[in-house]
Amino acid sequence: MRVTGKSLQRSFIRGLNYNANRLSASQTRINTGQRFTKVSDNVSDATQALQVRTLLQRNETFLNNASEVQARLTTQENQLMHINSYAQEAQTLMVSGFSQTNSETDRNIIATQIIALRDAVIQSINAKTANHYTFASAVNEPPVQFQDGVVLVHGQDVNNISSDLNQSSFKVSMGPMLDIQQSALDVLGFGVDASGSANNLILVLDQAAQAIRQDDQSVRSALITKMEKAQTSLLVRISDVGMKMRFMDSNIERLNSENLALVTQQNKLEAVDVAEEIVQNKTHEMAWQISLQMGAKILPMSLFDFMR
């Protein structure tokens, strides 16, 4: 095959372009620190990397959710512990208040103390974390109002409520969804029992105070039983929050380790191995320089360079 100057030149330029392209691509990888800057650079790795990025962002959102939920659960637990201690104290006061050895003054003092505990319970149930009412359900407002011996939960007389209106839950996603709903109705009770007396803790405390003040022994055992039930229910609620907090902790741990795994995977997929890339870059640079040198030596040569 005849080899002409033009074919040598074409061949040289093709080789030079090839080497310059490889050098330029390597330069871009070093400059950006990324193995690819477009999906088409490496379709399979880039596709995986995009998925990993989405998972990472989801994980970070879940972790943000988790820290917010942790704060809310902590407040719930604190307030439930407070309400439980108020209930315990009130029960002790009720036992001593219903004792027949008490004078009227003693009964009035005990009744007043129980009323104070009732108000403390109302305060706790209407507690707020940042802008969120801890035990609000349908709307974010103080869930409980106590007026003229009637407890209103979100505007409804608690005695007229036969079932929890707020079966709906307040869910937060951390991968699995966690229901952090804890309504005032769940915590304090609602409706009336078979004998028509209120189940709600505030009303029980109110009735107890009145009964002690009036020395009405007929309701003694019913009220003490209700208090015991209320405390049991509170303990169930507290343990429920405790379980959720444990669930939260394990989830945060899981999310953190997933995050670590995802970041590692992302680095593996996207980040340039600098040492390896520099070695390759030098190889490409050398090939490019050799092409240039060879071109400079070969291209001008012809028979005329040797003619006398």
Place this chain on the structure above:
Amino acid sequence: MVRPTFLGFETARRGLSASQKGLDITGQNMSNVSTPGYTRQRLDLVSLSTAPQDRFRSVSATNAGEGVQVAGVNQIRDRFLDTRLRNETANEAYFEASIDILHSLEGVLNEIDQGFKPLLSDVITSLHGFALSPDQTTQANMVRTALHSLAGVMNHTSTQLDQLSQQFSNRLEVDVNEFNLQLKSIANFNQAIVSQGLQSSEGMSTSSMNELLDQRNLALDKISRFLNVQARFEDNGTVSLSVNDHTILSDEFVDSINLVTSPHQGLSLTWQSSGQAVQAQAGTLIGTLEYINGDMPQSAGIAYYQRQLDTLSRSLAAVFNQAFTNTDGSYKTLLSFENDNAARSLSVSEAFSANPRYLVQSGGALANQHIQQLISRLEGTGDVEGFDGSFYDFIQQYSVNLAQDITFTQTRHSVSSSIVFDLEQRRDSISGVSLDEEGAEMMKHIKSFNAIARLMTTMDEALDIIINRLGTVGR
């Protein structure tokens, strides 16, 4: 059997003339070593004999030794190689045009540096925050801001795709004009070649014939980049051209291409003569047209990706606009768009844009549920029009399709490019000028010239003997 006295001088004169012409042609080749389209030329020399000859020997020695005759100057060219090269050039040009558009598309839709997935993730993150405090204006504002960004980038991307379409349409128009011009210039070369042929048969100069052929070949090379044109060389020296059996150049007939824009079908190329659509498989015109108009997954061009953005915008708006209700039970409009160009017109609704409190919910579990349902719909499957997957999957699918299309087209371009390179090298090995070879030719002609000049001297000496020295004995 008498030898003419001055036969030797005539022989030497022809030899000198042939050597000088040889040097001229070598000079012509060397001068045009870098001229695009130039085909190396060779002097056709034949041994001159005016005497009748039998099969194996001259029957008469009287006219033997009459020297050399310059029979002509020929080009060295392989027509089959030309045809193969032009066909493959059309393929290479098709892939080049396709890659150019696909790369531009990837620049606009690149999900690695920016893109819609991170923006959608921002929207979902803002919704998670909103789900925790649905009654908070600040959280509603976060959602509004995230939606503003998403809609803004969607508008910008869609506008960029429109601009891309416009830019490549302009280029297509330029290419169509260039194709028509090249076709006309080939027709002009045809006429000039026929005219030169007639002059030659009438014994006039044909010195520029080879140059005309070179220029026509160059024009054929150029036109084959636009479309895969089939050339047929006629006996009268002209070339007829056709595209997919449609004759575009023959004798006096020259067709041309019109670029037609219709509002529904986009761009199309039609023949001026018949009004029929141009049917071809390769060339920049076809590559550019297909990737501007391409609206199907198997031929995904700018129009296809514009449609994907429209689908994404409409589907997002549908999900957001069915998430929250007004007090009268009607849905709140959070995102608005125009049906004709959803992506370009997608925006946060006026009501929501005016006041983030438009989105604020009562703050309880019910609002939380609505927001969680919205998040589930955004992350789940089945809410993107005509697509069985999530919004993320949809975005990923079209980006990956685009990248795969680029990789596939690059591979095919690379193969085609290698074939073109190989064919160009082979054509060059036949038709190209080699300075080494021309140097050797130059030395050959100068040696031959020197030798014949010496022959002339020898003949002169011989004649001198005959004229001046014969019969001088006893004088």
